[in-house]
Structure formats: C-alpha cells, structure tokens
Amino acid sequence: MNKVHFDPIGKLMGLRHKSHPWHGVDIGENAPEEVITFIEMVPTDTVKYEVHKETGYLILDRPQKYSSILPALYGFLPQTYCGRRIGEISANILDRPEIVGDGDPLDICVLTEKDISGGDILVRSIPIGGFRMIDGNQADDKIVAVLKGDAFYGDVKDISQLPNAVVDRLKHYFLTYKDMPGSKNLKTEVTHVYGKDEAIEIITHSMSDYKDYVNKLLFES
Numbered sequence: 001m002n003k004v005h006f007d008p009i010g011k012l013m014g015l016r017h018k019s020h021p022w023h024g025v026d027i028g029e030n031a032p033e034e035v036i037t038f039i040e041m042v043p044t045d046t047v048k049y050e051v052h053k054e055t056g057y058l059i060l061d062r063p064q065k066y067s068s069i070l071p072a073l074y075g076f077l078p079q080t081y082c083g084r085r086i087g088e089i090s091a092n093i094l095d096r097p098e099i100v101g102d103g104d105p106l107d108i109c110v111l112t113e114k115d116i117s118g119g120d121i122l123v124r125s126i127p128i129g130g131f132r133m134i135d136g137n138q139a140d141d142k143i144v145a146v147l148k149g150d151a152f153y154g155d156v157k158d159i160s161q162l163p164n165a166v167v168d169r170l171k172h173y174f175l176t177y178k179d180m181p182g183s184k185n186l187k188t189e190v191t192h193v194y195g196k197d198e199a200i201e202i203i204t205h206s207m208s209d210y211k212d213y214v215n216k217l218l219f220e221s
Helices: 007-014 084-094 164-176 198-218
Strands: 036-040 047-051 058-063 073-076 107-111 121-135 143-148 188-197
Touching: 007 073, 036 047, 036 107, 047 107, 084 121, 084 188, 084 198, 107 121, 107 164, 121 198, 143 198, 164 188
Parallel strands: 107 143
Antiparallel strands: 036 073, 036 121, 047 058, 073 107, 121 143, 121 188
C-alpha cells in the first residue's frame, strides 16, 4: 500500500487526532511535479463544501443555487498559500500592482475518468497547467492536474494536450460559479491559460508563501 507523507508534527498529532488537511498533510516528497491533493468537492455535489480553516473539517459553504456543474475533482494543495509571491506574479504579468494573493491554499482541479462519490479524500495528482484567475484584486490561480495513473488522462503531460472542450468547460465553471443571473458586478476573470512549467512555478512559490505564512504565525504567537 502506498503511504501518504506527513510532516513530523502531523505524524504525532495523527496518532490521536485527524490531521488538518491544510497544515497536517504534506504536499508530497515529489512536489511540485507530483502532489498530494485534498479533494473538497466532486462533480455530483449539489452544495459547495470547503475546509473550515480553524478545524480542518469540511463545512457546507452554500447550496449551488444554479446549474453550474463542477467538471472535475476540486480541492487544494496542502501546505501552500497564495500570499506575496503569488500576488506579485499576477501583478507583474498583468501590470496591475494592486493584485495580492487571496490568502487561501492553492486551488486545484483534478481530471479523472472515474466517478468518485465524495470528497474529504487525498489523491495523488500530476499538474499539467492552470488558469491565471483574478477575483477582484486577488490572485486566485487554479491549477489543473490529472489523477496519477488515470486510464484516460494519465498520459497527459501538459494542458495543451487536452481537448479544447475540456479546457473551455473548466474555464466556464470558474468564471460563472460565483455569479448570480442578472448580476452586473462580475469581478472574476481568467486572464491566461498556462502550461505545466508555469504551474510548477506557481506551486513552488505557493509552497514558499506557506513557509512565510507559518513563520509569521509562529513569530506573532
């Protein structure tokens, strides 16, 4: 059986308690090329779940009021953080100095041919690209990955190898899932679709942002 790698504190806490999926689970020894991913939602979910940052449990964020169908497994990368570095990447590329990181772990969607019935699970995934997404003035990148060993998507190495329909479906979901019909205040935009090399760069910077985030918390405490 394959083992999931935890940091030392996570190992000790895991003897008595469930590890926090953001802080207690390691992103994986082969990161950023292969990453452990925490899945919050699957395509059949009719409500939006997200991890409660204080406890690590899944919390029901809101019902899906409209027919936006999640086109992939969706979650985040443990021990990542969209902070100064992630914000600066989008700010510099777009020449928009007001952009900052959104203060959350790095989001990821994982493509697979398999029907997975529920979230709150860990999977191994291979990043192949991503979307440069801006929500208001916040960088909210979405990494795109494939499930490791997947029979259909497992050989895809870069997002450019995906059918256009798959990429368009993902992009449409992220552009519309927060918007209400008739709303004129659309804040979300996808400015770029990028390939594997840039996805690896984004993940690496988010891992560094996480270290800064934790060090700041420890210092302030």
